[in-house]
Amino acid sequence: MIVTDFLVIGSGIAGLFFSIKASNYGDVCIITKKERSDSSTNFAQGGIAAVLSKDDSFENHINDTLIAGAGLCHKDVVEMVVKSAPQRIKDLIEMGMQFTLSEEKVDSFDLGKEGGHSKRRILHAGDFTGREIEKTLINKVKQIPNILLLENHFAIDLLIESKVSQKPLFKDRCFGAYVLDEKTGEVKTFVAKFIILATGGSGQVYLHTTNPPIATGDGVAMAYRAGAKVANMEFFQFHPTALYQPNGMQSFLISEAVRGEGGILRLPNGQTFAEKYHPLKELAPRDVVARAIDAEMKKHGLKHVYLDITHLDGDFIVKRFPQIFEHCLSIGIDIRKEWIPVVPSAHYMCGGVLTDKNGETTLRNLYAIGEVACTGLHGANRLASNSLLEAIVFAHNAFEDCIKKIKDTNIITLELVSPWQYYTNIDPEEMIMIKHNWDEIKRLMWNYVGIVRSDKRLERAKRRIDLLKDEIREYYTHFKPNAELLELRNLTNIADLIITCASMRKESRGLHYNFDYPYSDDETWLKDTIIFRKPGGYL
Numbered sequence: 001m002i003v004t005d006f007l008v009i010g011s012g013i014a015g016l017f018f019s020i021k022a023s024n025y026g027d028v029c030i031i032t033k034k035e036r037s038d039s040s041t042n043f044a045q046g047g048i049a050a051v052l053s054k055d056d057s058f059e060n061h062i063n064d065t066l067i068a069g070a071g072l073c074h075k076d077v078v079e080m081v082v083k084s085a086p087q088r089i090k091d092l093i094e095m096g097m098q099f100t101l102s103e104e105k106v107d108s109f110d111l112g113k114e115g116g117h118s119k120r121r122i123l124h125a126g127d128f129t130g131r132e133i134e135k136t137l138i139n140k141v142k143q144i145p146n147i148l149l150l151e152n153h154f155a156i157d158l159l160i161e162s163k164v165s166q167k168p169l170f171k172d173r174c175f176g177a178y179v180l181d182e183k184t185g186e187v188k189t190f191v192a193k194f195i196i197l198a199t200g201g202s203g204q205v206y207l208h209t210t211n212p213p214i215a216t217g218d219g220v221a222m223a224y225r226a227g228a229k230v231a232n233m234e235f236f237q238f239h240p241t242a243l244y245q246p247n248g249m250q251s252f253l254i255s256e257a258v259r260g261e262g263g264i265l266r267l268p269n270g271q272t273f274a275e276k277y278h279p280l281k282e283l284a285p286r287d288v289v290a291r292a293i294d295a296e297m298k299k300h301g302l303k304h305v306y307l308d309i310t311h312l313d314g315d316f317i318v319k320r321f322p323q324i325f326e327h328c329l330s331i332g333i334d335i336r337k338e339w340i341p342v343v344p345s346a347h348y349m350c351g352g353v354l355t356d357k358n359g360e361t362t363l364r365n366l367y368a369i370g371e372v373a374c375t376g377l378h379g380a381n382r383l384a385s386n387s388l389l390e391a392i393v394f395a396h397n398a399f400e401d402c403i404k405k406i407k408d409t410n411i412i413t414l415e416l417v418s419p420w421q422y423y424t425n426i427d428p429e430e431m432i433m434i435k436h437n438w439d440e441i442k443r444l445m446w447n448y449v450g451i452v453r454s455d456k457r458l459e460r461a462k463r464r465i466d467l468l469k470d471e472i473r474e475y476y477t478h479f480k481p482n483a484e485l486l487e488l489r490n491l492t493n494i495a496d497l498i499i500t501c502a503s504m505r506k507e508s509r510g511l512h513y514n515f516d517y518p519y520s521d522d523e524t525w526l527k528d529t530i531i532f533r534k535p536g537g538y539l
Contacts (some may be wrong), residue, residue, distance in 0.1 A: 002190070004029040006018075007194070009196065009197060010370070014369040014392070015370070016536075017092075019141060020147075021395070023146055024145075029190065030141070031485060033153065033154040034152065047124030049386050050123060051085060051086065052111065055118065061085075062078050062079055065082065066379075067285070069383070072527075072528065076377075077376035081386075092133070096140060097125075114256040114257055115280070127255055153188075154218075154483050155180075158222050159175050164205060174364065176191040192407075193409045194405075194407065194409070201515065202220065203215045203347060205217060207442040207445070208346060210251045210252070218486075218490045219372035222490070225493070231374040232501065234505050234528070235352035235378070239256075239344065239345055240290040241307055242343055243342060253259055253509050256384045258321060259289075262312055263282060264311075268292045273292065278296075301319045303343070305342060310339065314336040352374040354374050355367070371387065371391075373390075376528075381512065416462075426479050436473065441488075444464050449499055454516050455503075458503045461499050465495050467495065468495075472492050505529055
């Protein structure tokens with residue numbers, strides 16, 4: 001049994017930022033299921049949105065966020081996040097982060113512009129922003145002796161007090177987690193005063209995604225099984241422009257910033273089309289642009305459309321987008337001279353574990369920060385580059401809330417904590433079955449619960465996912481846990497939650513587009529889709 005003050009599950013920007021701050025008040029243990037730098041943060045190219053220019057204002061950023069969120073943003077949360085941004089950016093810089101500076105204005109940041117933003121307010125480090133933030137925070141963590149970072153440790157399930165306590169509880173409490181050591185196969189018991197979910201997103205539930213392989217929705221699935229409320233899972237953002245790669249390789253993101261700097265969407269014959277769908281054309285909110293591309297592809301029978309930046313200065317392209325330039329060049333596309341083939345791809349989970357302004361979930365002492373959380377900031381559609389901002393703001397808020405409570409929070413009586421009970425000691429016989437189930441889920445979600453939906457598609461998806469749940473439940477209880485089986489279990493939960501929330505929302509709004517319910521101004525649906533269950537069991 002490992003006992004600590006703060007158990008942080010996940011090693012992206014949210015988990016690391018929280019850990020650095022919390023380390024001044026107690027011992028921190030970070031667990032991550034792969035290597036320490038394996039996170040969605042690493043894949044973030046664009047940057048962090050923050051009002052730092054005299055030409056901008058909090059009101060502008062707030063308004064842009066509310067418009068993108070299609071009526072479902074919590075305005076008080078939006079105002080809090082936007083107004084907190086400058087100080088949290090300062091924190092990042094003090095931790096060692098270096099953003100790209102302007103060549104025109106002395107001691108000023110080079111601020112980019114992205115879809116849905118009315119002003120230039122995106123801080124970046126070239127188009128490697130996420131990678132640079134991750135590297136900076138990892139280096140800082142290495143310097144702090146009371147932070148223990150354990151790689152290849154996969155959280156299986158959360159520990160909750162109602163399962164071990166005989167006394168009635170006003171509000172259930174989370175006090176730890178069972179964790180698989182992937183190197184030894186041992187399941188360890190971790191106990192802490194505060195548990196921080198910072199596990200990122202769940203893009204791997206879809207066939208095509210810009211997310212890394214680790215994005216399997218582990219935090220949401222664990223929290224839901226433990227009885228925490230989950231909200232707005234129907235709002236899954238598809239990035240409009242991922243590089244089209246016919247060989248089935250991992251989708252490579254073509255940043256929003258490319259369109260922000262003047263990129264133009266074209267059909268193969270050179271015709272533009274974005275203007276038919278929104279006055280802001282290529283810089284419309286992501287849900288609009290993704291559906292526009294999807295509609296044109298279906299209308300013309302295309303596998304992709306093109307993004308054209310050949311009209312921009314070649315030296316500027318190489319300097320502003322070095323990662324995109326090098327990657328495209330490696331597969332034979334010189335973006336200075338050739339159009340980029342692009343398709344929409346699953347990108348960001350706007351729903352997640354429901355939290356308050358401090359990041360605390362509906363279970364005491366369980367916090368969710370970053371993409372795993374549903375904070376009320378994004379509403380029905382995330383505004384570009386608000387994600388990294390949300391991560392550091394809520395990591396800070398969670399830290400402050402924990403510190404207020406830490407003196408009055410005790411570690412649970414350790415005698416009450418039972419070690420992991422194995423169903424069996426048998427190793428999985430055929431890993432190919434796990435791969436088949438995983439592939440089936442991804443194709444099912446892409447075909448029936450993707451950019452456009454209908455009641456019939458959702459009904460079919462629900463019938464199929466229920467069958468898969470039964471199969472995976474049987475597999476889970478007959479073999480020892482391993483990472484692949486645990487990820488499949490969690491993906492099944494995520495698919496079921498997305499389908500359930502999408503079926504509950506009888507309208508089209510933001511990222512959720514249902515053929516049977518066109519967009520309307522009906523305020524009946526201006527509410528979150530919230531679901532939860534009694535804790536314990538498999539699903």
